Amino acid sequence: MAKSFQAPKGVSEYYPPRSALFEKVRNSLVRPARLAGYQLIELPVFEDTELFTRGVGDSTDVVTKEMYTFEDRGGRSITLRPEGTAGAMRAVIEHGLDRGQLPLKVFYVGPFFRAERPQAGRFRQFYQFGIEAIGVDDAALDVEVIAIADSGLKSLGLSDYTLKITSLGDRESRAKHREDLVKFIAKLNLDEETKERASKNPLRLFDDKRESISSAMKDAPLLLDYLTIEAKSNFESVQEQLKTLRIKFVIEPRMVRGLDYYTRTTFEFEHHALGAQSGIGGGGRYDGLMKELGGAELSGIGFAMGIDRIALACEAEKVAGSFDDGLDLYMIALSPESKSAVLALVHGLREAGVCSDINFGDRGLKGAMKAADRLGARYVAVIGDDELNAGTVKVKEMSTGQESAVRLAHSDLLTAVTARK
RNA sequence: GUGGGCGUAGCUCAGCUGGUAGAGCACCCGGUUGUGGUCCGGGUUGUCGCGGGUUCGACCCCCGUCGCUCACCCCA
Numbered sequence: 001m002a003k004s005f006q007a008p009k010g011v012s013e014y015y016p017p018r019s020a021l022f023e024k025v026r027n028s029l030v031r032p033a034r035l036a037g038y039q040l041i042e043l044p045v046f047e048d049t050e051l052f053t054r055g056v057g058d059s060t061d062v063v064t065k066e067m068y069t070f071e072d073r074g075g076r077s078i079t080l081r082p083e084g085t086a087g088a089m090r091a092v093i094e095h096g097l098d099r100g101q102l103p104l105k106v107f108y109v110g111p112f113f114r115a116e117r118p119q120a121g122r123f124r125q126f127y128q129f130g131i132e133a134i135g136v137d138d139a140a141l142d143v144e145v146i147a148i149a150d151s152g153l154k155s156l157g158l159s160d161y162t163l164k165i166t167s168l169g170d171r172e173s174r175a176k177h178r179e180d181l182v183k184f185i186a187k188l189n190l191d192e193e194t195k196e197r198a199s200k201n202p203l204r205l206f207d208d209k210r211e212s213i214s215s216a217m218k219d220a221p222l223l224l225d226y227l228t229i230e231a232k233s234n235f236e237s238v239q240e241q242l243k244t245l246r247i248k249f250v251i252e253p254r255m256v257r258g259l260d261y262y263t264r265t266t267f268e269f270e271h272h273a274l275g276a277q278s279g280i281g282g283g284g285r286y287d288g289l290m291k292e293l294g295g296a297e298l299s300g301i302g303f304a305m306g307i308d309r310i311a312l313a314c315e316a317e318k319v320a321g322s323f324d325d326g327l328d329l330y331m332i333a334l335s336p337e338s339k340s341a342v343l344a345l346v347h348g349l350r351e352a353g354v355c356s357d358i359n360f361g362d363r364g365l366k367g368a369m370k371a372a373d374r375l376g377a378r379y380v381a382v383i384g385d386d387e388l389n390a391g392t393v394k395v396k397e398m399s400t401g402q403e404s405a406v407r408l409a410h411s412d413l414l415t416a417v418t419a420r421k
Numbered sequence: 422g423u424g425g426g427c428g429u430a431g432c433u434c435a436g437c438u439g440g441u442a443g444a445g446c447a448c449c450c451g452g453u454u455g456u457g458g459u460c461c462g463g464g465u466u467g468u469c470g471c472g473g474g475u476u477c478g479a480c481c482c483c484c485g486u487c488g489c490u491c492a493c494c495c496c497a
Contacts, residue, residue: 006488009488009489062496083496114497117492119490121497122495123497209494210493257496276493282497304497334455363449364450366451366457368456373458377457394456403456
């Protein structure tokens with residue numbers, strides 16, 4: 001036997017029947033964005049490496065140790081996208097999309113790549129849905145973005161999750177806080193590795209899961225206490241409006257995000273039944289990113305939702321349900337002569353929007369009935385030579401077992417099958 | 422990059438202190454010359470992850486290796 005293959009380590013794959021859940025999650029997340037006027041932006045999965053080092057931040061873990069980077073044949077350094085915002089901003093700037101009416105509202109869905117050690121809910125190729133609203137600095141827009149994410153989760157029937165928000169402040173707020181935080185951390189007795197991390201981004205220590213660190217950080221200065229008047233009122237406005245929309249949230253002053261570009265409003269959705277990788281989505285405002293990437297000085301806000309993790313959350317909450325659209329009609333041809341007639345009829349019904357199938361191959365009637373049952377067919381029609389000659393067929397309703405005679409013609413079958421739909 | 426757990430049929434797993442494999446599900450056929458879901462009968466599928474060692478004999482013990490998995494780190 002020839003050597004067989006395995007998928008590369010850590011990729012998420014979806015095949016029937018679970019692929020239906022993936023599709024449902026993706027569509028459910030996209031719908032609220034469409035309803036709010038966001039439009040599709042379809043981008044390459046690889047970009048100039050520098051786009052990410054500059055956009056995401058070259059001290060972040062994502063950039064320093066998680067990127068799939070390679071040289072293409074022209075000697076350019078290329079990286080498989082680890083996140084979506086940098087690429088979206090690149091496209092916005094490159095094509096001048098921010099020159100039209102603002103805010104510019106776009107969404108994307110697709111695979112992303114991070115060279116991490118795989119774990120429950122963490123993959124090397126994973127799927128995200130994200131939106132970006134560019135060019136308008138308005139707390140109401142922050143709230144719209146959060147609401148879209150929340151609507152998507154709710155429409156799936158999920159409820160065992162928490163929306164955590166905070167404000168990372170503007171440049172001025174952060175500078176002051178950082179100064180004090182660094183002083184505070186300097187007084188702690190930390191191991192080398194942790195010190196190293198703290199020097200890159202002192203906020204990181206707030207997120208450390210080790211008991212020794214989290215208790216040491218208990219009295220650390222919080223960014224929220226350093227907000228400028230503007231940043232503070234902006235954050236309060238966001239909270240007010242979330243309440244107006246009846247979106248529940250908790251303020252999480254210690255929340256840290258792994259990408260450097262976030263400022264002011266920042267949020268994360270955490271699911272409670274997922275194990276260690278509980279973040280199912282997150283985002284925030286990015287004030288300096290457009291300019292950093294060579295564009296106009298425009299603010300933006302967006303989020304990314306993890307489709308893989310949300311699918312896991314649906315399974316954990318058992319809201320996956322039955323998402324398979326069963327067949328409307330399964331036609332069974334008993335002879336070669338009837339088969340071509342049946343295929344023609346089914347072809348016509350499909351064009352009329354009826355979900356239908358026929359028995360391929362040559363198994364017996366009993367087997368074909370079994371197949372119809374397993375495919376979830378609502379109606380079954382059996383056609384042998386007798387039927388072909390008589391020009392009628394018995395259509396059986398599977399749930400009741402009742403049969404009724406129907407003329408063997410497109411229009412009659414169509415009404416028989418759609419009557420009770 | 423660091424640590425723990427696990428690799429037996431397509432899937433989920435059993436296999437006692439070593440005597441070379443089993444169940445359920447799934448799939449196929451039959452019980453009904455042309456009617457499903459239930460029931461009954463029958464059947465197909467394994468280099469027991471791979472390589473080596475110990476032994477008369479290894480799925481079981483030892484070593485190595487590969488893979489999967491969970492957790493740290495980090496994040497969707």
